[in-house]
Amino acid sequence: MAATISPLAPKSYPDMPDLEGVRFATASAGIKYKGRTDVLLAVMDPGTTVAGVFTRSKCSSAPVDWCKAILKRGTARGLMVNSGNANAFTGRKGKAAVELSAQIASKALDCGVDEVFLASTGVIGEPLPAEKFSGVIDGLATFENPASWIEAAKAIMTTDTYPKVATATVELDGETITINGMAKGAGMIAPDMATMLSFIFTDAAISADVLQSMLSSQTDGSFNAITVDSDTSTSDTVLLFATGAAAKRGIAPVESIEDARYETIRAALGDLMQSLSHQIVRDGEGATKFVEVRVEGAESDASAKRIALSIANSPLVKTAIAGEDANWGRVVMAVGKAGEPADRDRLAIWFGDIRVAVEGERDPDYDEAATTAVMQQEDIVIRVELGLGSGEASVWTCDLTKEYVAINGDYRS
Amino acid sequence: MAATISPLAPKSYPDMPDLEGVRFATASAGIKYKGRTDVLLAVMDPGTTVAGVFTRSKCSSAPVDWCKAILKRGTARGLMVNSGNANAFTGRKGKAAVELSAQIASKALDCGVDEVFLASTGVIGEPLPAEKFSGVIDGLATFENPASWIEAAKAIMTTDTYPKVATATVELDGETITINGMAKGAGMIAPDMATMLSFIFTDAAISADVLQSMLSSQTDGSFNAITVDSDTSTSDTVLLFATGAAAKRGIAPVESIEDARYETIRAALGDLMQSLSHQIVRDGEGATKFVEVRVEGAESDASAKRIALSIANSPLVKTAIAGEDANWGRVVMAVGKAGEPADRDRLAIWFGDIRVAVEGERDPDYDEAATTAVMQQEDIVIRVELGLGSGEASVWTCDLTKEYVAINGDYRS
Numbered sequence: 001m002a003a004t005i006s007p008l009a010p011k012s013y014p015d016m017p018d019l020e021g022v023r024f025a026t027a028s029a030g031i032k033y034k035g036r037t038d039v040l041l042a043v044m045d046p047g048t049t050v051a052g053v054f055t056r057s058k059c060s061s062a063p064v065d066w067c068k069a070i071l072k073r074g075t076a077r078g079l080m081v082n083s084g085n086a087n088a089f090t091g092r093k094g095k096a097a098v099e100l101s102a103q104i105a106s107k108a109l110d111c112g113v114d115e116v117f118l119a120s121t122g123v124i125g126e127p128l129p130a131e132k133f134s135g136v137i138d139g140l141a142t143f144e145n146p147a148s149w150i151e152a153a154k155a156i157m158t159t160d161t162y163p164k165v166a167t168a169t170v171e172l173d174g175e176t177i178t179i180n181g182m183a184k185g186a187g188m189i190a191p192d193m194a195t196m197l198s199f200i201f202t203d204a205a206i207s208a209d210v211l212q213s214m215l216s217s218q219t220d221g222s223f224n225a226i227t228v229d230s231d232t233s234t235s236d237t238v239l240l241f242a243t244g245a246a247a248k249r250g251i252a253p254v255e256s257i258e259d260a261r262y263e264t265i266r267a268a269l270g271d272l273m274q275s276l277s278h279q280i281v282r283d284g285e286g287a288t289k290f291v292e293v294r295v296e297g298a299e300s301d302a303s304a305k306r307i308a309l310s311i312a313n314s315p316l317v318k319t320a321i322a323g324e325d326a327n328w329g330r331v332v333m334a335v336g337k338a339g340e341p342a343d344r345d346r347l348a349i350w351f352g353d354i355r356v357a358v359e360g361e362r363d364p365d366y367d368e369a370a371t372t373a374v375m376q377q378e379d380i381v382i383r384v385e386l387g388l389g390s391g392e393a394s395v396w397t398c399d400l401t402k403e404y405v406a407i408n409g410d411y412r413s
Numbered sequence: 414m415a416a417t418i419s420p421l422a423p424k425s426y427p428d429m430p431d432l433e434g435v436r437f438a439t440a441s442a443g444i445k446y447k448g449r450t451d452v453l454l455a456v457m458d459p460g461t462t463v464a465g466v467f468t469r470s471k472c473s474s475a476p477v478d479w480c481k482a483i484l485k486r487g488t489a490r491g492l493m494v495n496s497g498n499a500n501a502f503t504g505r506k507g508k509a510a511v512e513l514s515a516q517i518a519s520k521a522l523d524c525g526v527d528e529v530f531l532a533s534t535g536v537i538g539e540p541l542p543a544e545k546f547s548g549v550i551d552g553l554a555t556f557e558n559p560a561s562w563i564e565a566a567k568a569i570m571t572t573d574t575y576p577k578v579a580t581a582t583v584e585l586d587g588e589t590i591t592i593n594g595m596a597k598g599a600g601m602i603a604p605d606m607a608t609m610l611s612f613i614f615t616d617a618a619i620s621a622d623v624l625q626s627m628l629s630s631q632t633d634g635s636f637n638a639i640t641v642d643s644d645t646s647t648s649d650t651v652l653l654f655a656t657g658a659a660a661k662r663g664i665a666p667v668e669s670i671e672d673a674r675y676e677t678i679r680a681a682l683g684d685l686m687q688s689l690s691h692q693i694v695r696d697g698e699g700a701t702k703f704v705e706v707r708v709e710g711a712e713s714d715a716s717a718k719r720i721a722l723s724i725a726n727s728p729l730v731k732t733a734i735a736g737e738d739a740n741w742g743r744v745v746m747a748v749g750k751a752g753e754p755a756d757r758d759r760l761a762i763w764f765g766d767i768r769v770a771v772e773g774e775r776d777p778d779y780d781e782a783a784t785t786a787v788m789q790q791e792d793i794v795i796r797v798e799l800g801l802g803s804g805e806a807s808v809w810t811c812d813l814t815k816e817y818v819a820i821n822g823d824y825r826s
Contacts, residue, residue, distance in 0.1 A: 056752075057746070057749030057750055058748065058749045058751070058752075058754075058756075058757065059745050059748055059749030059755065059757040059760070060749065060757070086742075088742070088745070088746075089742060089745040089757065089760075089770065089773060089774060089775075090773075090775075091758065091772060091773040091774030092774070093774060094774070123742060124742025124743065124746060125741060125742035125745065125770065125774070125775050126742075126775070127774075127775070229728040229729060230643075230727075230728065231727050231728060231729045231743075231746060231747070231750065232750035233746065234746055234749055313643075314643075314644050315642045315643065315644060315813075315817070315821070316642060316644045316821055319817070319818050319821035319822050320821065320822070322818060322822050323821070323822030325822065328538060329499075329501070329502060329536060329537025329538035329539075330644075332501070332502045332537055332538065332647065333470070333472065333501075333537060333644060333645070333646065333647055335471065335472055336468075336470030336471045336472030336473070336645070336647055337644065338471070339469075339471075340471070342472065344472045344473070344502065345504065347472070347502075357502065357538065359504060360502060360503075361502060361503050361505070361506060361507070361538070361540075362502075362503075362538050362540075400728075400818060401818060402818045402819065404728070404818075405732050405814060405815045405818060408728070408729055408732035408736070409732050409733070409735050409738065
């Protein structure tokens, strides 16, 4: 938790509505940080279904392994998250720590060990002192009701400068269901998998396989389309819980992707996931600019996304943005290095609404002053038209500043 | 050309021996820089053979396209290089500029237009005012003899803080042949192709196909095994010229890779190319540490190299090195994100001679103070043992500092 809040932070938080079927408690276990909360415990009503997407890292953390193993059941009663220690690359000690963590939480929640999902975020390679959870979790006699989403989101922060929450409501059968979510992340953010930690809840009743389908289909355009530094975490976890409490209000469960309500909920979920993922980029370590990289006219959507990521991950593009320099030559370089089909002489590039390059060279009407004005804005759109096909993709990133280097030059110590 | 010389710069330059069959001239054409040389013209004796490797960027520069086209002939009489403008992404204007450049040089050298190799380095996207070469090149009545290698290397610098040269001599048939080379590069340095500009000369007589074989086979372990910032240039060019002047001293031409002398020369060339490529890394923009990343025990050499590059290109690993932080957890992260076969629980990691992790967790004998002492050195070796097979690779990189961001936040303007 940094002293200074990102200049790109949202100006206000949404008013998070109560969501029936889930309650939170936070605590200070002193895992690494002092004087702040570092444990989040969520308890969900019996019958809650769960879906998850996880890092594709070959060195995934012990809690990721745990969640993957118990996800098969499709149901959840508890979620425990700690910040300050990722319990990653901790060998047998790491496995023992997740087992102890789940035992402590299951005892407090009076549920099965394999109904407790776990996530840890923080330093890699240090053994997690899970016994510290015992004292604080056992003592949590009552959970807040209504749950405080902001407090929950704060407990899972590491280098984040602000808590990240989003909410959506959907009208179903004349009744309202709610989707609330939180996320954390600021560095070690790269796509191609579920990125960092995010926990999303709905009171709708949705069967586990349908829930998983909703979550997986919306990951590509949200958490898998952001990058801060091209570095992929060992701990990336997105969990979506459906408490089913809305069924008590007469909203029938969604048990098939053919159900007309599936698309309605899925769309709202997608917007919420995109909001959370953009909040992560806006808290990118050292970030001063929020950048959409849009690639159109590629041979395929997948090709467009790889080119967009090549641009969004280029240190030279990102430092130019930090310097408010309309250095579109570096965008050309990043298109060229992506290894994807591209024809230099068909390329066109826009910064904001200004076309800076066309047909493989500088736009004849290029206006440096107007382009610089675009670069001085806080939110910048870089658009590349390849002129080859109809493939398109957007990814979101931030600039690379001296502050990123400062934050990461001494994060661990 | 920066005011401050990289702290990793060589403490002295080698005494570059004369190399028969090539002469240099440098000039100030005022392409972009003031008060320094920015054009290098080399003239080679008739009969000089040439080999080249170039960027695989899909947006290669006009001079790269030119060189690729004329390389088929296998012979060269001239080389003209300018700094300050890359003549990349300049469309038809770029093609016209290389044609005019070659005409101006061929007139001065009294040779065919298609015997003149061209390279340009500097800003991307600005039209190259090739007519400026005319005044300065036409006026170069004489070439320095012996050639000044340091002056030649200085004329091709951009953000380089020092000129890069290397030399080797090889005994053949009781006589000595010489290999001299120069290189430039400090940013936009990434492997997977010939990286940045390097020009290497030998007085040995070597047929063009044999020369190409030598050059190509040594590129993977040298210029293709370095990275400063993971960004691949549009202009990467390595040219190797064999003037054949040694034939006058009775050293028969090397015309087959079965010739016993092939391996002797190839080995010396490889050492020289590695020296030049390491000099580029040591001049990495903002660099304060020179880092070898060595991966062993991978399923294949190619897999080892991809993992090594994932580590060497990770902003989080590089900022930790800048901060002298023995943050081996980030090395684990970078292994995990590489997408290559890896088994977390077999991983072992060394910083220098100190094993920091073994069997998927922190080494039981881990000593923070001893490891920090390694990180405080200027040259650091990070070694990863995967325990899967016999694949191995080394790549070389530098740290990522605030200075890199400062240099690239306002390079163009």
